[in-house]
Amino acid sequence: MNNRYLIRNARLLDPVNGSDTIGSLYIENGRIAQVPGETAQGTVIIDAGGLCVAPGFIDIHVHFREPGGEEAESIASGCAAAAKGGFTRVVMMPNTTPPLDSAEMITATINKAKAAGMVEILPAGCLTQGRAGGQVADLEAMRAAGAIAFTDDGSTVPADKVMEQAMKEAARLDCTVMDHALDPAIAGAGALHDGRVAKSANVPGIPSEAEYKIVERDIALCRKTGCRLHIQHVSTKEAVHLLAAARQEGLPVSGEVTPHHLLLCEDDVDPADPDYKMNPPLRSAADRTALREAVTSGIINVLATDHAPHTSQAKSRGMLAAPFGITGLETAIGITYTVLVSDGTMTLLDWVRAWTVNPAQVIGIAPASLQPGQPAILTAFNPGTVWTVSKNRIVSKSSNMPYAGIRLTGKPAWTFYDNRLIE
Numbered sequence: 228m229n230n231r232y233l234i235r236n237a238r239l240l241d242p243v244n245g246s247d248t249i250g251s252l253y254i255e256n257g258r259i260a261q262v263p264g265e266t267a268q269g270t271v272i273i274d275a276g277g278l279c280v281a282p283g284f285i286d287i288h289v290h291f292r293e294p295g296g297e298e299a300e301s302i303a304s305g306c307a308a309a310a311k312g313g314f315t316r317v318v319m320m321p322n323t324t325p326p327l328d329s330a331e332m333i334t335a336t337i338n339k340a341k342a343a344g345m346v347e348i349l350p351a352g353c354l355t356q357g358r359a360g361g362q363v364a365d366l367e368a369m370r371a372a373g374a375i376a377f378t379d380d381g382s383t384v385p386a387d388k389v390m391e392q393a394m395k396e397a398a399r400l401d402c403t404v405m406d407h408a409l410d411p412a413i414a415g416a417g418a419l420h421d422g423r424v425a426k427s428a429n430v431p432g433i434p435s436e437a438e439y440k441i442v443e444r445d446i447a448l449c450r451k452t453g454c455r456l457h458i459q460h461v462s463t464k465e466a467v468h469l470l471a472a473a474r475q476e477g478l479p480v481s482g483e484v485t486p487h488h489l490l491l492c493e494d495d496v497d498p499a500d501p502d503y504k505m506n507p508p509l510r511s512a513a514d515r516t517a518l519r520e521a522v523t524s525g526i527i528n529v530l531a532t533d534h535a536p537h538t539s540q541a542k543s544r545g546m547l548a549a550p551f552g553i554t555g556l557e558t559a560i561g562i563t564y565t566v567l568v569s570d571g572t573m574t575l576l577d578w579v580r581a582w583t584v585n586p587a588q589v590i591g592i593a594p595a596s597l598q599p600g601q602p603a604i605l606t607a608f609n610p611g612t613v614w615t616v617s618k619n620r621i622v623s624k625s626s627n628m629p630y631a632g633i634r635l636t637g638k639p640a641w642t643f644y645d646n647r648l649i650e
């Protein structure tokens with residue numbers, strides 16, 4: 228194994244001290260070190276060719292389908308897709324089959340990720356046993372095994388009392404609760420946003436209320452329990468307003484927005500194509516505007532993909548029967564750079580923060596930086612590359628996404644993780 232790397236000719240972006248400089252980065256024994264006056268023999272020289280080099284990007288919301296759905300995505304294929312997309316660390320959701328609701332399941336996931344290499348998986352554990360919403364799972368044992376957060380993602384915890392108990396326990400363990408805020412009683416059998424497109428296509432709708440009623444409840448429980456709360460995939464303007472008020476009040480509440488909710492809205496949906504079906508759904512143009520404004524103002528300061536692979540067979544069942552979800556790891560940098568940075572609405576460094584420091588803060592890990600002494604975990608990307616998305620070039624086992632043929636600005640180039648360059 229090489230123990231010394233010198234990365235030359237890079238645009239170094241360090242979100243911790245806000246620096247943006249052209250220079251070199253030196254890595255020794257897996258850690259960033261001062262660039263030496265003379266290059267020692269055996270040092271691997273990497274010419275970055277002017278690429279942006281930042282701390283490794285973190286995606287705190289991915290679905291890898293192992294165990295139970297490896298034909299859609301295994302841990303190994305998910306890690307490869309994440310690295311290809313410029314990510315070095317991911318929080319894997321626990322809605323596998325069976326779900327990650329015990330210390331043994333958490334340990335097995337971490338070990339499989341280590342065997343795959345390329346990306347670190349920080350697994351989230353279930354809030355409730357079997358993700359069934361009835362009894363709080365053994366959060367303490369999962370925390371000890373390495374669970375980074377708790378969520379029943381894919382579902383909310385419908386019973387207020389159970390959610391309160393789970394949040395009390397997570398607070399005691401100093402661990403964040405992430406919620407998929409969607410009231411099943413209001414969402415019903417909806418498949419698309421309850422708006423113009425769903426109505427004209429006669430597809431049952433998911434009202435915005437299904438989201439913001441649960442966000443309202445979760446914020447009240449955050450106030451009551453003191454538990455750190457993170458609202459996953461925020462999709463409605465009403466939820467943005469609730470988050471803004473909660474943050475104003477000083478509550479430990481954060482939220483994330485996905486690339487697809489920033490790029491698209493219901494007007495883009497083809498109601499006959501299940502690659503436009505995800506949960507929460509693409510909402511109105513006004514909701515999308517509110518989400519973009521929330522990201523630029525910092526009310527929502529985390530970007531996350533909700534990478535949700537499904538086989539083409541599962542997605543071919545039609546809009547009503549197909550499962551919810553689209554893939555996102557390999558298009559996330561391009562979409563969010565295009566929507567947020569290329570037109571100047573967000574600075575490059577703030578965008579890097581939304582993929583590094585801010586998600587690290589949500590899950591309580593050390594902030595990603597390029598300072599000497601820090602682990603060498605890096606993401607390199609080219610902000611100037613204009614490229615066209617093609618399903619044929621996807622590394623993930625699944626390509627259920629509505630992006631084929633769209634042009635994006637900004638492309639991941641390589642990552643550095645576990646003392647090696649991953650191209």
Ligand SMILES: [Zn+2]
Nearest residue numbers: 380381407459
């Ligand atoms: Zn979800």
